[in-house]
Amino acid sequence: MARQKQDLDKQQQQQQPKEGTAWPSAPHEMKKRQLGAGEPTASTEPEFVELIQQSGRLELPTEQVMKRPRYERTPEPSTYLPTQLLSQPLLPLNTLPSEPSNSVEVDSKKTRRDFDTQEALSKTSIPPLTQWPSWWEAHSQVVHQVICSSSFHAQEGKLFSTAPSWAAESQTGIESEFHHCPEVHLTSSIRIANLAAFVKQSGNTSFIVFRYYRCSDAGRWDHSQSKAVSDTGVRYDESIGMVSSALQDMMDSISQCTSDSAAYYPRNSSSYGHSNHSEGEREDEPNEYTPVFFYHHRHKLANMLNLVEGQAKIQLLALMNYIETTQGDRFRELDSSIAQGIIHSHNITMLFCPNDVVVSKPGGILKAQVLRAWPRIGGTGFMLECWHWAFNGGALSRKHITLDITKPLQAVVQIRDLEVFPARFAIAEELRHLESRGAKFWSLRYQSFVAYAGWDSKGDQFYTNESRWMVDYRTYRQMHPTAENFVFQDVAKVPLDRWPETIPHTLETLESNCSLVLPPEIHAFSFNKKEWSLLLVDNIRPVKWNTDAFERLVLPAKTKDLVKSLVMVRASPRESNKRKLLDMMRDDIIAGKGNGLIMLLHGPPGTGKTLTAESVAEIAQMPLYSVTCGDIGTKPEVVEEYLETVLMLGKRWNCVLLLDEADVFLEERSLADLERNSLVSVFLRTLEYYNGILILTSNRVGTFDAAFTSRIQVALHYDPLTSASRRKIWQNFFDMLRTDEEDVDLDDLLGHFDELVRGYDMNGRQIRNAFTTARQLAIFKGETLTWGHLEQALQSVCKFNTYLQTLHGHTDDQWARDEKLR
Numbered sequence: 001m002a003r004q005k006q007d008l009d010k011q012q013q014q015q016q017p018k019e020g021t022a023w024p025s026a027p028h029e030m031k032k033r034q035l036g037a038g039e040p041t042a043s044t045e046p047e048f049v050e051l052i053q054q055s056g057r058l059e060l061p062t063e064q065v066m067k068r069p070r071y072e073r074t075p076e077p078s079t080y081l082p083t084q085l086l087s088q089p090l091l092p093l094n095t096l097p098s099e100p101s102n103s104v105e106v107d108s109k110k111t112r113r114d115f116d117t118q119e120a121l122s123k124t125s126i127p128p129l130t131q132w133p134s135w136w137e138a139h140s141q142v143v144h145q146v147i148c149s150s151s152f153h154a155q156e157g158k159l160f161s162t163a164p165s166w167a168a169e170s171q172t173g174i175e176s177e178f179h180h181c182p183e184v185h186l187t188s189s190i191r192i193a194n195l196a197a198f199v200k201q202s203g204n205t206s207f208i209v210f211r212y213y214r215c216s217d218a219g220r221w222d223h224s225q226s227k228a229v230s231d232t233g234v235r236y237d238e239s240i241g242m243v244s245s246a247l248q249d250m251m252d253s254i255s256q257c258t259s260d261s262a263a264y265y266p267r268n269s270s271s272y273g274h275s276n277h278s279e280g281e282r283e284d285e286p287n288e289y290t291p292v293f294f295y296h297h298r299h300k301l302a303n304m305l306n307l308v309e310g311q312a313k314i315q316l317l318a319l320m321n322y323i324e325t326t327q328g329d330r331f332r333e334l335d336s337s338i339a340q341g342i343i344h345s346h347n348i349t350m351l352f353c354p355n356d357v358v359v360s361k362p363g364g365i366l367k368a369q370v371l372r373a374w375p376r377i378g379g380t381g382f383m384l385e386c387w388h389w390a391f392n393g394g395a396l397s398r399k400h401i402t403l404d405i406t407k408p409l410q411a412v413v414q415i416r417d418l419e420v421f422p423a424r425f426a427i428a429e430e431l432r433h434l435e436s437r438g439a440k441f442w443s444l445r446y447q448s449f450v451a452y453a454g455w456d457s458k459g460d461q462f463y464t465n466e467s468r469w470m471v472d473y474r475t476y477r478q479m480h481p482t483a484e485n486f487v488f489q490d491v492a493k494v495p496l497d498r499w500p501e502t503i504p505h506t507l508e509t510l511e512s513n514c515s516l517v518l519p520p521e522i523h524a525f526s527f528n529k530k531e532w533s534l535l536l537v538d539n540i541r542p543v544k545w546n547t548d549a550f551e552r553l554v555l556p557a558k559t560k561d562l563v564k565s566l567v568m569v570r571a572s573p574r575e576s577n578k579r580k581l582l583d584m585m586r587d588d589i590i591a592g593k594g595n596g597l598i599m600l601l602h603g604p605p606g607t608g609k610t611l612t613a614e615s616v617a618e619i620a621q622m623p624l625y626s627v628t629c630g631d632i633g634t635k636p637e638v639v640e641e642y643l644e645t646v647l648m649l650g651k652r653w654n655c656v657l658l659l660d661e662a663d664v665f666l667e668e669r670s671l672a673d674l675e676r677n678s679l680v681s682v683f684l685r686t687l688e689y690y691n692g693i694l695i696l697t698s699n700r701v702g703t704f705d706a707a708f709t710s711r712i713q714v715a716l717h718y719d720p721l722t723s724a725s726r727r728k729i730w731q732n733f734f735d736m737l738r739t740d741e742e743d744v745d746l747d748d749l750l751g752h753f754d755e756l757v758r759g760y761d762m763n764g765r766q767i768r769n770a771f772t773t774a775r776q777l778a779i780f781k782g783e784t785l786t787w788g789h790l791e792q793a794l795q796s797v798c799k800f801n802t803y804l805q806t807l808h809g810h811t812d813d814q815w816a817r818d819e820k821l822r
Contacts, residue, residue, distance in 0.1 A: 143822060434516045
């Protein structure tokens with residue numbers, strides 16, 4: 001019995017770390033490793049506490065140690081503290097309350113072990129436990145657990161009241177047929193069968209210190225057999241569990257997030273390291289908190305001293321002084337680096353805490369997300385589970401994303417140079433930009449006709465001249481319900497997550513923190529490309545309507561007045577008297593039939609038909625949706641589906657629909673071509689019930705089917721240009737040069753004005769092409785635009801026209817009249 005008592009005392013002494021003990025940066029997640037669920041995952045070498053002899057450090061020779069693969073573990077987060085608090089200890093030891101006379105007095109003059117700079121970066125010095133006041137023993141207990149990848153290790157996952165030590169396989173009863181020599185395993189002797197009973201039996205325990213050891217940290221036995229087992233370093237991770245209900249209540253009140261990573265990465269309970277204990281072994285186990293959790297919350301915890309008293313205050317003091325004694329130096333060292341805007345690469349994960357906003361710059365675009373969970377180490381870096389808001393047409397919902405961060409090669413890096421960093425390190429201008437961009441995104445949650453200039457979100461295409469787009473997420477979702485933007489992962493909300501799950505579209509103004517994490521891109525429909533694209537919110541701007549375009553349109557005054565009147569009445573707001581009168585009018589005996597405005601603009605090319613439709617859309621401030629034969633197709637079933645979509649969009653977005661060069665689909669039907677007959681029938685049926693604005697252009701109106709011509713409300717003929725018309729067109733181009741203040745000699749051009757009008761018989765499109773060619777020629781030569789450049793362009797156009805007329809023996813207008821096309 002005496003021998004057993006001596007062994008028990010010796011083992012209990014191993015419970016206390018020896019002088020020079022260093023604290024790990026690795027988290028308590030070491031205990032949560034997966035058993036029998038696949039191969040272990042290699043991860044970055046973590047840092048551990050080493051129990052060493054007081055006489056000196058004894059470690060296994062690293063060049064000879066055969067290491068096993070490490071199981072992936074979740075590192076701890078950290079928090080940022082104000083500069084004025086960085087140098088303050090969490091709680092001075094001299095604030096401890098007085099205790100019974102058997103307490104051990106702290107020797108404030110005894111110096112701690114010195115570390116060189118590099119070693120101090122990875123380990124925090126802790127004073128010998130012999131200096132700790134013995135009254136703490138009445139408030140805490142230390143519990144040990146061994147984690148082993150071997151399913152044959154009988155002590156794996158069990159709890160012990162004494163610290164483990166190394167023992168060979170032969171000593172633990174484990175034999176391996178795969179090794180020529182035995183392996184080293186951690187073993188202990190005094191097992192805790194029931195944690196709750198152990199705590200109750202221990203007396204007035206306020207908190208428990210859990211220490212987790214891994215057998216995979218040992219070297220091969222044959223490489224260390226020359227040393228005594230007790231001389232080999234033992235490494236562990238640590239967390240603190242609250243037993244006192246008062247302490248637990250305080251932790252609940254100050255917690256920004258939960259400390260347990262299992263809440264963020266739920267797995268089967270059998271996958272954790274403590275799952276092999278017998279039934280009841282960890283019943284009613286307390287919530288555990290890691291050192292890095294206390295790093296985030298230590299100042300909030302210190303503030304609790306002003307709110308509690310009596311026994312609760314004594315328990316809080318015991319907890320805080322334990323943290324200060326074991327972690328104070330490490331925390332202050334980290335704070336000192338952060339105050340300088342730098343971080344050591346092995347401490348990067350300490351910057352992050354769940355529910356914080358983090359900032360990244362993918363492709364140089366500032367983006368903010370909410371960190372959902374503690375960082376996870378894996379491969380050559382770590383992963384951040386984040387989310388940001390995404391709009392589905394009815395509400396904002398969380399869009400989850402995993403950011404893979406590569407560990408920098410440099411030992412020390414600037415925090416703002418990291419791929420991702422907490423938003424508290426962003427400058428004020430960046431935060432204002434994020435907030436204003438988010439407010440802009442929220443203002444576009446409803447149907448919005450906008451202009452865009454700049455690169456798209458992928459940097460594949462550059463848009464100039466303020467191209468026109470429609471932002472309409474409800475329509476986008478209707479047309480593309482399975483688009484990636486509308487796929488949301490069903491991720492359970494974790495405790496202490498105070499962000500809303502969704503935000504309805506009816507909310508007029510978002511809070512600033514919600515605006516920060518709105519996406520930098522938005523989906524919009526291009527009226528030029530006829531497709532949905534992802535645009536940058538920063539490049540979106542209001543549409544600038546060109547109201548002068550219609551005034552410069554070269555048309556008879558009565559024709560312009562008629563076109564303007566027909567369009568502007570339908571463009572009027574629904575609450576206006578003009579629109580109310582129009583809506584009350586019946587256009588047909590059958591309700592809903594023939595209520596649209598269908599206009600036909602026909603005449604030779606280059607006489608202003610397309611420009612009329614474009615100008616009308618500008619003065620009516622309506623989007624112009626232009627459709628060509630190439631967009632529609634030729635198969636009747638495809639044409640019908642496409643037309644229905646176009647007419648639906650035209651009506652929903654209140655567009656002016658332009659069907660340019662409509663001759664192909666409106667040609668007269670015949671018995672010989674049934675497919676063409678189907679196309680005409682599709683057009684007739686589809687357009688019959690359209691109640692929007694549709695403008696058709698054609699230079700072959702003589703081929704139209706009779707059934708279609710009867711459905712046209714207004715048909716306007718465009719005559720070939722006269723000298724007066726050409727004079728007006730040339731004058732418009734010269735006025736544009738003057739307005740744009742281009743490098744041009746207007747006096748030289750105006751000196752040949754009559755020659756331009758009388759000497760060159762061209763249509764409007766040919767005049768535009770010659771004018772554009774002359775400008776580009778002058779730009780290429782780096783010269784001022786003069787008559788010489790314009791004359792060179794005009795000669796090129798005229799030579800081509802003369803060649804075609806000589807080739808055919810007639811002009812295009814003569815041939816069209818002979819063929820009865822127009």
